[in-house]
Amino acid sequence: MELVETQDNPAPPGAVVTDLRAIDGMKVRAARWHPAGEALGTIVVCQGRAEFIEKYFETVGELIDRKLVVVAFDWRGQGWSGRDLDNAAKGHIDDFSLYDRDLDAVRDQALEPFCPKPWFALGHSMGGAVLLDQARRGQSPFERLALIGPMIGIHGMRYPRAARMLAEGMDMLGFGGSFIPGGGRSNALERAFDGNPLTSDLARYRRNAGVVAAAPSLAIGAPTVGWMNAAFRLMDEFADPEYPRRVLTPTLVFAAGDERVVDGRAVERFATRLKAGRQVPIPLARHEILMERDEFRHQFWDGFDAFIPGARDELAAISAAQNWIEKAREKKRWFGRRRGG
Numbered sequence: 001m002e003l004v005e006t007q008d009n010p011a012p013p014g015a016v017v018t019d020l021r022a023i024d025g026m027k028v029r030a031a032r033w034h035p036a037g038e039a040l041g042t043i044v045v046c047q048g049r050a051e052f053i054e055k056y057f058e059t060v061g062e063l064i065d066r067k068l069v070v071v072a073f074d075w076r077g078q079g080w081s082g083r084d085l086d087n088a089a090k091g092h093i094d095d096f097s098l099y100d101r102d103l104d105a106v107r108d109q110a111l112e113p114f115c116p117k118p119w120f121a122l123g124h125s126m127g128g129a130v131l132l133d134q135a136r137r138g139q140s141p142f143e144r145l146a147l148i149g150p151m152i153g154i155h156g157m158r159y160p161r162a163a164r165m166l167a168e169g170m171d172m173l174g175f176g177g178s179f180i181p182g183g184g185r186s187n188a189l190e191r192a193f194d195g196n197p198l199t200s201d202l203a204r205y206r207r208n209a210g211v212v213a214a215a216p217s218l219a220i221g222a223p224t225v226g227w228m229n230a231a232f233r234l235m236d237e238f239a240d241p242e243y244p245r246r247v248l249t250p251t252l253v254f255a256a257g258d259e260r261v262v263d264g265r266a267v268e269r270f271a272t273r274l275k276a277g278r279q280v281p282i283p284l285a286r287h288e289i290l291m292e293r294d295e296f297r298h299q300f301w302d303g304f305d306a307f308i309p310g311a312r313d314e315l316a317a318i319s320a321a322q323n324w325i326e327k328a329r330e331k332k333r334w335f336g337r338r339r340g341g
Contacts, residue, residue: 003031004054004215008207011054012061020073020109022101027082029053030073030110035064040309042069042115044106044142048125048151048288049227050091050187052079052218054211058204059290062301063122068308069115075127076102077227078220085177089185091220092177093227096234099130100139107141118143120308125262125287126151128253129234135249145251146304148289151231152238152270153263155197164236167229176226183222187212190219197260199291200284208291238266244273251277252307252321254289254300261287278318 003011012033020028031053043063045056053072063070074081076098077091085092093099111119121142123131128150134140157163170178179185188198189209199205212219223231237243253271255264271279280303282289285296306321 004211004218006207006210006214008203009054009057009211011057012064016114018110020105022076022105024098024101026076026101028073028076028102028105029080030071030106032072032110032114033060033064033070035067035069037067039069039116040067041118041120041143042071042111043120043122043308044111045070045072046103046121046123046127046131047072047075047079048127049075049223050078050220051124052211054215054218055208056290059122066305068120071106071110071115073102073106073110075099079218085224088217089219089221090177090179090224091227092224093230094176095230096130096133100134103130103134111141118309120144120146122146122148122304123150124148124290126231129231129238132247132251133234133237135247135251136243138248140249142249144308144310145249146254146308147251148254148300149256149259149262149287150253150267150270151235151262153235153266154231155260155263157263164229164232167225167232170225171229176224176229178225179222180225180228185221187219187221197286198288199286199293200258201291201293204291238270241273244270244277245275247274248276250318252303252318253277253279254303255279255281256285256287256289257281257283258286276318278321280321 003015003017005011014033016032018030020030022028052074056072060070060072076082077084077093119142121131123145128147131145132150135145189212193202193205251274255267268279271277282296282299285292289296289300303321
């Protein structure tokens, strides 16, 4: 296996790329990087739906610079991991519990043999939802979770109950492997930059689109009916007020202020109910904070650095992360007033 590099998106050096095998035989493409010298721990990058390892090269490099071993992988149904359907553009899955098999393969075949503890996880969108579900069941191998826009709900659904019933009905009638109504093979990075809900950074948007242009098979199209039905079932569980209270893994949730993909209000409600977690809002940022402009990414890294590895006391680490963000914002406002005056 190999990684796809472009002029604008070089791979961090020293990658160990391998195919893991989940318990059901599904191929899971993974890559691992080790920093020079002694590592402070290991972090697993758990991408969102329709993403791939190459999209996180910049982030991987920044994590390596923080003396962390980095493991990144493609979930089944996307990137260059295995597919459940013959049509590789369909990132299909029947139940989100299948993603646990991918995480188990990462733990058993990458973390345990090669990666020092403590283990942390960085999850985006769908990846954040999978990590939360694992933690709620008390099965998370990670000491801390840093989550960006976890998929607690879907943004802008006018008739959510009807959408759920439609997905369930179509799935029961045997259309689970079909694209959702109105969806097709086109992927998000093939669309125009203007008005996109992912990032306000043109250069990073073009960089990611360039990777897909160089290797179109990395991308997938719209969700399938089966994937959507499975997602609705998980999001219905998140709506239970007791659910976040059962997540005991220390968790920091980064929420984009200009969120147009997941339901920002649902994320906020969930985060405020976490026993060992907090939400850190990043105003004006869009859904993919790590693909955003530097001013937003710097806010993320301020919070992240205070939390991972952070202080050994979990609540102290969470509070420190919040304080870093607030101080950075106040400093920016003060300098803004000085320049304006």
